[in-house]
Amino acid sequence: MTDAVTYELLHKDRSTGARRGRITTPHGTIETPVFMPVGTQATVKAMRPEQVAELGAEIILSNTYHLYLRPGSDVIREAGGLHKFMNWNRPILTDSGGFQVFSLADLRDITEEGVGFRSYLDGSKHMFTPEKSMAVQEDLGSDIIMAFDECAPYPADREYVKNSLERTTRWLERCKKAHKNVEKQSLFGIMQGGMYDDLRKQSAREIVDLDLPGYAIGGLSVGEPKELMLEVLDKCVGYLPDSKPRYLMGVGTPDYLFEGVERGLDMFDCVLPTRIARNGTALTAHGAVNIKNAKFERDFTPLDHECGCYTCTHYSRAYLRHVFKSNEIISSMLLSNHNLYFLVQTMRKIREAIENDRFAEYKEEFYGKYYGHL
Amino acid sequence: MTDAVTYELLHKDRSTGARRGRITTPHGTIETPVFMPVGTQATVKAMRPEQVAELGAEIILSNTYHLYLRPGSDVIREAGGLHKFMNWNRPILTDSGGFQVFSLADLRDITEEGVGFRSYLDGSKHMFTPEKSMAVQEDLGSDIIMAFDECAPYPADREYVKNSLERTTRWLERCKKAHKNVEKQSLFGIMQGGMYDDLRKQSAREIVDLDLPGYAIGGLSVGEPKELMLEVLDKCVGYLPDSKPRYLMGVGTPDYLFEGVERGLDMFDCVLPTRIARNGTALTAHGAVNIKNAKFERDFTPLDHECGCYTCTHYSRAYLRHVFKSNEIISSMLLSNHNLYFLVQTMRKIREAIENDRFAEYKEEFYGKYYGHL
Numbered sequence: 001m002t003d004a005v006t007y008e009l010l011h012k013d014r015s016t017g018a019r020r021g022r023i024t025t026p027h028g029t030i031e032t033p034v035f036m037p038v039g040t041q042a043t044v045k046a047m048r049p050e051q052v053a054e055l056g057a058e059i060i061l062s063n064t065y066h067l068y069l070r071p072g073s074d075v076i077r078e079a080g081g082l083h084k085f086m087n088w089n090r091p092i093l094t095d096s097g098g099f100q101v102f103s104l105a106d107l108r109d110i111t112e113e114g115v116g117f118r119s120y121l122d123g124s125k126h127m128f129t130p131e132k133s134m135a136v137q138e139d140l141g142s143d144i145i146m147a148f149d150e151c152a153p154y155p156a157d158r159e160y161v162k163n164s165l166e167r168t169t170r171w172l173e174r175c176k177k178a179h180k181n182v183e184k185q186s187l188f189g190i191m192q193g194g195m196y197d198d199l200r201k202q203s204a205r206e207i208v209d210l211d212l213p214g215y216a217i218g219g220l221s222v223g224e225p226k227e228l229m230l231e232v233l234d235k236c237v238g239y240l241p242d243s244k245p246r247y248l249m250g251v252g253t254p255d256y257l258f259e260g261v262e263r264g265l266d267m268f269d270c271v272l273p274t275r276i277a278r279n280g281t282a283l284t285a286h287g288a289v290n291i292k293n294a295k296f297e298r299d300f301t302p303l304d305h306e307c308g309c310y311t312c313t314h315y316s317r318a319y320l321r322h323v324f325k326s327n328e329i330i331s332s333m334l335l336s337n338h339n340l341y342f343l344v345q346t347m348r349k350i351r352e353a354i355e356n357d358r359f360a361e362y363k364e365e366f367y368g369k370y371y372g373h374l
Numbered sequence: 375m376t377d378a379v380t381y382e383l384l385h386k387d388r389s390t391g392a393r394r395g396r397i398t399t400p401h402g403t404i405e406t407p408v409f410m411p412v413g414t415q416a417t418v419k420a421m422r423p424e425q426v427a428e429l430g431a432e433i434i435l436s437n438t439y440h441l442y443l444r445p446g447s448d449v450i451r452e453a454g455g456l457h458k459f460m461n462w463n464r465p466i467l468t469d470s471g472g473f474q475v476f477s478l479a480d481l482r483d484i485t486e487e488g489v490g491f492r493s494y495l496d497g498s499k500h501m502f503t504p505e506k507s508m509a510v511q512e513d514l515g516s517d518i519i520m521a522f523d524e525c526a527p528y529p530a531d532r533e534y535v536k537n538s539l540e541r542t543t544r545w546l547e548r549c550k551k552a553h554k555n556v557e558k559q560s561l562f563g564i565m566q567g568g569m570y571d572d573l574r575k576q577s578a579r580e581i582v583d584l585d586l587p588g589y590a591i592g593g594l595s596v597g598e599p600k601e602l603m604l605e606v607l608d609k610c611v612g613y614l615p616d617s618k619p620r621y622l623m624g625v626g627t628p629d630y631l632f633e634g635v636e637r638g639l640d641m642f643d644c645v646l647p648t649r650i651a652r653n654g655t656a657l658t659a660h661g662a663v664n665i666k667n668a669k670f671e672r673d674f675t676p677l678d679h680e681c682g683c684y685t686c687t688h689y690s691r692a693y694l695r696h697v698f699k700s701n702e703i704i705s706s707m708l709l710s711n712h713n714l715y716f717l718v719q720t721m722r723k724i725r726e727a728i729e730n731d732r733f734a735e736y737k738e739e740f741y742g743k744y745y746g747h748l
Contacts, residue, residue, distance in 0.1 A: 042696065046703040048684075071671065071696040079674050079692055087688045297445065300453050310422075314461045318453055322416065322445040329420040329706055 003213045005144055005186035007032075007245045007266075014357040017237065017264035018350075023214075023245055025091040025143040026184055027083065030058045032245060032266040033354075035252060035347045036093060037340050038274070041066050042076070042086040045274045046332040047340070049088040055309065055341040056348060059091040059143075061269040064136055065100035069119050069126075073139035081141030093269075094142035096133045096175075096190075098149050099218075099250070110150070112167065130174035138181055146216065147175045149190040154222045161194035162202075168192050169206040176210055188214040188247060195228060197235055204239030215240050216247040217265070221256070230259055237264045254283065254346065254370060258363050261350055268347075273339035278332045280324045283342045287370050291335065296321040309341035310334075377587045379518055379560035381406075381619045381640075388731040391611065391638035392724075397588075397619055399465040399517040400558055401457065404432045406619060406640040407728075409626060409721045410467060411714050412648070415440050416450070416460040419648045420706040421714070423462040429683065429715040430722060433465040433517075435643040438510050439474035443493050443500075447513035455515030467643075468516040470507045470549075470564075472523050473592075473624070484524065486541065504548035512555055520590065521549045523564040528596045535568035536576075542566050543580040550584055562588040562621060569602055571609055578613030589614050590621040591639070595630070604633055611638045628657065628720065628744060632737050635724055642721075647713035652706045654698045657716045661744050665709065670695040683715035684708075 004026050011020040021032040037044045037052055040063045044052050052060065062082060067073055079085040082092055101108060101115050109116040114129030133148035149168040152161045172189050179187045189207035193199035207215060217236050220229050233248075240246050245266045251257070252270020260268060273283065282289045284304035291303070299317040311320070311334040323331040346366070353362035378400050385394040395406040411418045411426055414437045418426050426434065436456060441447055453459040456466055475482060475489045483490040488503030507522035523542040526535050546563050553561045563581035567573035581589060591610050594603050607622070614620050619640045625631070626644020634642060647657065656663045658678035665677070673691040685694070685708040697705040720740070727736035 041700045041702055042693070043702045043704045046707075048704070048707065070700060071692065075672055075692060075696075078672055079690060085690070085693055087693075298449055298452055316453060316459070318445065318449060319416070319459055319461075322449075326415045326444060328415055328417045329703055330417045330422070332703055333420075333422065333707070 003182060003186050004184050005213045007214065007243065009242060011355055013354045013359040016262045016359050018261045018354045018359040019264055019266070020351055020354045021245065021266055023091075023266075025059075025186075027089060027091045027143050028058065030091055031351055033257075033261045033347055033350060034058060034267055035257065035343045036061045036267065036269040037344070038062075038269055038271045039086065039088070040271070041070070042082060044336075044340070045278070046329070046336040047274075049086065051310075051337060052088070052340065053090060055337065056344040057090075057340065059093060060088060061093045061095065062086075062140070062142065063097070063100060064094045064133065064140065065097035065104070067094075067140060068097060068136050069121055073136040077139035077141070081139075083141060091144070092140075092142040093144040093267075094137050094140050094146065095249075096146040096148040097128050097136065098133070099151050101128050102151055112170075114148070114171075130171040131178040134175055134178040134187075138179075138185065141185070143185060144214065145179070145185050145187050147172045147187060147189050149192060149218055151219050151222065152192060152194050154194065154224045156194055158196055158199070161192070161196055161199055165192040165194075165199055165203045166206075169203065172207055172210060176212070186213040188212060188216050188245075190216045190218040190249070191236060191240070192219045194219055195224060195232055197232070200232065200236050201239055204236070208239075208241060212244070214245040214247065216249050216267075218249050220248070221251050230263075233260070233263055233265075252343065254343070254366070257343070257347065258350070258366065261354075262359065262363065273343050274336045277335035277339045280331070280335065282320075282335055283339050285369050291317065291320045291324050293321070303338060304342070307338065307342065309338050311338040311341075377556060377560050378558050379587045381588065381617065383616060385729055387728045387733040390636045390733050392635045392728045392733040393638055393640070394725055394728045395619065395640055397465075397640075399433075399560075401463060401465045401517050402432065404465055405725055407631075407635045407721060407724060408433060408641055409631065409717045410435045410641065410643040411718070412436075412643055412645045413460065413462070414645070415444070416456060418710075418714070419652070420703070420710040421648075423460065425684075425711060426462070426714065427464060429711065430718040431464070431714065433467060434462060435467045435469065436460075436514070436516065437474060438468045438471035438507065438514065439478070439502075441468075441514060442471060442510050443495055447510040451513035451515075455513075457515060465518070466514075466516040467518040467641075468511050468514050468520065469623075470520040470522040471502050471510065472507070473525050475502050476525055486544075488522070488545075504545040505552040508549055508552040508561075512553075512559065515559070517559060518588065519553070519559050519561050521546045521561060521563050523566060523592055525593050525596065526566060526568050528568065528598045530568055532570055532573070535566070535570055535573055539566040539568075539573055539577045540580075543577065546581055546584060550586070560587040562586060562590050562619075564590045564592040564623070565610060565614070566593045568593055569598060569606055571606070574606065574610050575613055578610070582613075582615060586618070588619040588621065590623050590641075592623050594622070595625050604637075607634070607637050607639075626717065628717070628740070631717070631721065632724070632740065635728075636733065636737065647717050648710045651709035651713045654705070654709065656694075656709055657713050659743050665691065665694045665698050667695070677712060678716070681712065681716065683712050685712040685715075
């Protein structure tokens with residue numbers, strides 16, 4: 001029996017931990033490191049799926065919690081799965097719903113069995129368990145499914161984090177047992193352990209023992225200082241096997257992408273590019289730009305002179321400012337397209353840099369322009 | 375000196391007043407009768423311009439009043455004109471700003487000179503005159519520019535309507551005098567006269583005497599009963615020359631398109647298809663459909679089985695219902711695309727029917743399906 005998702009390590013950067021790889025899934029291959037646009041409610045916001053593919057995205061992430069509540073994973077199963085429902089034929093990764101249950105639900109109740117919560121839509125009562133999360137993700141039919149875990153808050157005391165990670169391991173064992181469809185979907189485990197090195201090591205050992213097709217690092221970027229996060233990350237990577245893809249969950253600002261790649265991470269996702277787009281902020285080679293700025297009123301040059309995206313090749317800053325200020329939907333469409341293109345193409349350049357053993361140089365170039373400008 | 379915009383009458387339907395024609399403009403030709411999507415603020419809402427072209431639209435309408443106030447017509451002039459600013463290389467028609475000044479502005483003051491009004495954006499004071507409207511539309515660089523007129527309200531007494539239409543004629547004379555750029559833009563006159571046949575005749579005679587490249591019928595669909603509108607329309611058309619295009623302003627529900635074409639009208643515009651799209655209503659061969667309807671929850675068939683648009687070939691009713699209920703931007707994108715396609719393609723079928731002398735039969739077929747269903 002072959003795993004649905006496999007990883008091939010292609011090349012290691014000479015002077016950093018960065019690595020080039022390839023993930024193969026039932027819906028196609030993914031060159032890594034990879035940035036995954038987020039399509040929470042079965043749509044990457046303000047984008048047609050073909051446009052997401054055109055800008056170079058090879059995989060998107062979608063959210064189990066949201067789709068379970070609306071339209072219901074049974075509806076998506078009956079539609080023929082999430083790929084068909086949302087018109088996206090490339091790979092999809094779904095999270096387990098755990099993170100949203102913990103972060104969005106007002107009322108929740110954690111037991112060994114799972115987590116009871118109330119819907120953010122209508123207050124109705126629900127229960128997520130490892131088995132339920134697997135069943136829902138099977139309905140969705142995503143290529144990569146994530147284990148149901150608890151992402152401990154920050155700060156949290158050692159005792160809480162230890163209990164939480166050990167329960168997360170027990171939940172992972174139940175996920176693995178419940179997950180039947182291994183030739184169509186692959187289950188990734190999630191390392192927890194908060195900011196405690198020995199607990200990270202314990203969590204890693206426990207999940208790696210289960211020999212899964214991939215592993216994620218969870219519980220980071222939850223409010224801790226950046227230095228602490230990088231310190232924890234430095235150690236975490238070493239606890240995971242070289243032969244499997246490593247996914248840093250929910251992280252996607254340009255600096256975190258570079259820092260993550262440098263340490264050997266392969267997969268990243270973040271709502272940032274589309275969310276800030278809707279607020280009028282663009283990511284450019286020279287840093288973030290607020291399109292509302294009055295100085296753009298008569299600026300007939302492209303948003304980013306170095307960018308080849310649809311937005312930058314067809315519209316001026318003056319136009320983008322006008323449609324943003326006029327609350328026109330095309331504003332979100334154009335800025336989302338640009339921001340996703342920027343991150344996806346930055347990741348493509350990162351991959352090229354790794355292939356040429358010059359990741360560190362590329363990082364320095366990028367930072368010089370991106371942060372030098374701010 | 376050649377007019378920028380010319381009209382050629384290609385064929386008259388054997389049994390109705392419907393006619394096939396072609397309008398030539400500096401930005402390309404337009405097959406008539408034509409439905410013009412509206413791009414009020416330099417964007418057809420929720421659509422990329424290429425998508426508007428792909429669905430078959432040959433001309434769009436944009437609004438002088440809105441663009442004058444934001445971003446300012448000087449900005450658009452500096453950008454190289456509206457076509458370049460908004461990335462639309464086909465013909466554009468702009469209205470004069472008159473209709474919005476009368477309908478949107480809270481405070482307005484009509485004199486022989488023009489209309490003073492306050493901006494709906496910031497309350498600032500402005501004055502539109504025939505000369506000002508021409509100057510603003512010259513900044514925009516649209517192919518067809520409309521005369522600055524007063525659209526009298528309904529109901530209005532004879533005396534008011536007569537004074538109003540006579541002033542509209544005097545304003546038209548001033549527009550013609552102020553309009554210099556005749557080889558790049560063509561000025562269309564607007565017939566007024568309310569519901570009074572003799573005043574319609576008077577208005578028509580006065581504006582036709584000015585020998586303009588096209589004429590519009592204004593002051594209809596302003597709240598009067600449909601029967602009255604059609605009665606007035608029946609007579610109005612006969613007062614206009616066969617050799618010039620005839621534009622019925624602000625009218626675009628399917629029935630009005632058919633009724634207008636049947637009486638010899640050539641051009642139509644309406645915000646309806648994109649506005650109702652944003653509210654979750656789709657126009658289909660079998661009538662209007664509210665996508666919110668619970669019966670679509672598990673309906674995995676296309677919105678309109680007879681439709682070949684992007685939306686109908688890629689998404690199910692269940693998906694469209696889901697994204698509408700989730701307030702996702704793609705809902706407006708997909709339904710706007712469908713509704714515009716529906717009206718533009720219905721107009722294409724109308725043109726084919728006229729060419730084959732079977733407009734009346736096509737109208738009957740369309741009504742049977744569209745209204746039979748309601």
